[in-house]
Amino acid sequence: MNSLYIPEGAEFDETLISHNGDVIVGNSASIGFGIKGKKVIVGDRASIDGDVIGEEVRLDSWVKVKGNVVCYSDCYIGEFTSIDGKLTVHGDLEIGRNVRIDKGFEATGLITIQNPLPVIIFLFIYLMELLRIGKIEEIEELFEEELENPLIIPDNSKVTIEQIQTSRNAIFKSSRILGNVRAKDVLVEKTELYGSVRGKDVFIDSSKVHGAIEGRRIYIVNGSNIFGNVTGEEVFMENGCSVEGSIIGRKGVWIKERVEYQFEIEEDEDAGMGKEEVQEDVSQHLQGD
Numbered sequence: 405m406n407s408l409y410i411p412e413g414a415e416f417d418e419t420l421i422s423h424n425g426d427v428i429v430g431n432s433a434s435i436g437f438g439i440k441g442k443k444v445i446v447g448d449r450a451s452i453d454g455d456v457i458g459e460e461v462r463l464d465s466w467v468k469v470k471g472n473v474v475c476y477s478d479c480y481i482g483e484f485t486s487i488d489g490k491l492t493v494h495g496d497l498e499i500g501r502n503v504r505i506d507k508g509f510e511a512t513g514l515i516t517i518q519n520p521l522p523v524i525i526f527l528f529i530y531l532m533e534l535l536r537i538g539k540i541e542e543i544e545e546l547f548e549e550e551l552e553n554p555l556i557i558p559d560n561s562k563v564t565i566e567q568i569q570t571s572r573n574a575i576f577k578s579s580r581i582l583g584n585v586r587a588k589d590v591l592v593e594k595t596e597l598y599g600s601v602r603g604k605d606v607f608i609d610s611s612k613v614h615g616a617i618e619g620r621r622i623y624i625v626n627g628s629n630i631f632g633n634v635t636g637e638e639v640f641m642e643n644g645c646s647v648e649g650s651i652i653g654r655k656g657v658w659i660k661e662r663v664e665y666q667f668e669i670e671e672d673e674d675a676g677m678g679k680e681e682v683q684e685d686v687s688q689h690l691q692g693d
Contacts, residue, residue, distance in 0.1 A: 406572055406573070407556070407573040408557055408561055408570045408573070408575070409577075410577065410579045410581060411553050411554065415579065416580060416581050419437060420455070421440070421563075423439075423440065425442055426441055426443040426552050426553070426554045427441035427443070427444045427458070428554055428555070428556045429446045429447060429557045430447045430450070431448045432450060433562070435453060437453060437563065438452065439457070439458075440456075440457040441457075441555065442459045443458060443459060443461075443462075444457075444461045445462045448465050450467050452469045452470065453470045454471040455469075455471035456469055457473075457475075458474075459475070461475040463480070463481050463485050468486050469487045470488045472490050473487050473491045474492045475492070478493075478513070482503075485504075487503075487504070489506065490508055490510070491505050491509035492509070492510050493511040494512050495511075497509070497513065497514070497516070501517070563583065565583055568584065570586075573587060573588045573590070574587035574589075574603070575593075576590075576593065576597065576611075577594060577595065579596075584600045585600070586603070587602075587603050589605045589606070590605075590607065590619075591607045591667045592609065592613065593609045594609070594611060596611065596614075597612070597613045598614045601615065601618070602618045603619050604619060604620050606619035606636070607665055607667050608622075608625070608628045609625050609628065610625075610628060613628070614632070615632045616634070617632065617633075618636065619636045621640070622634060623640045623665045624639070624641040624645045624663075625641075625665065626642065627642075628645045629647075630645075630646070630649070636654070639651055640658050640663045641657070641658070641659050642659070643660070643661050
């Protein structure tokens, strides 16, 4: 969750983000679209402005969905979540207390009314139980079963048709994106982006950007096309790339046959919870129950 990551195959249209893999939305994130994916996990207090559709859906506590929720397998709904449309579940439904569903729900499997554990606490307790009974092989299999090509939106990020904003890095790969991007460092690779880009360091690789680019260091490589102005401290561009606007490099503009760059994701020590904090959070949750 250290970066906003839009992977290969993701597509944005006016109302929906569609992805052929899994989707993770962090706590308190604001999404101005609906979401369609395989496994869809939405963190506490996040808001989704459209439908949520997935083979498996998990909505943590206080989530707001302004459309329908359709799940083709098992579904988990945390307490105080609100759904403005209809909830349709083709498997088992585990639902928390004080959930509001405006247009009713339909479930073909078992319905359990209780408060589902938040994802991180559920995984922690599950791992502790496997360790207690000595199921080391099961733990190895659990870590080998990774999420499938996940689309990740970190905590407190905003993704709307007007703006994609995060305090973390943003990575876009082989996708079609709508929205003006505001992030720490930005990598746009083999992507068509309809909007502007503003970041600390900006890397445009084999892509088309229909908007302006602003940053400290800007790299434009591998036949990329920019349909707007480029403004930075330093601008590095390869031959064969095009900019249909002005190029301003306050410290210089370099146009070369070959430009090398390295995009690095810095570890954020403040991101997420450490082992001691997870244990404390689990203890408080269990005591509260």
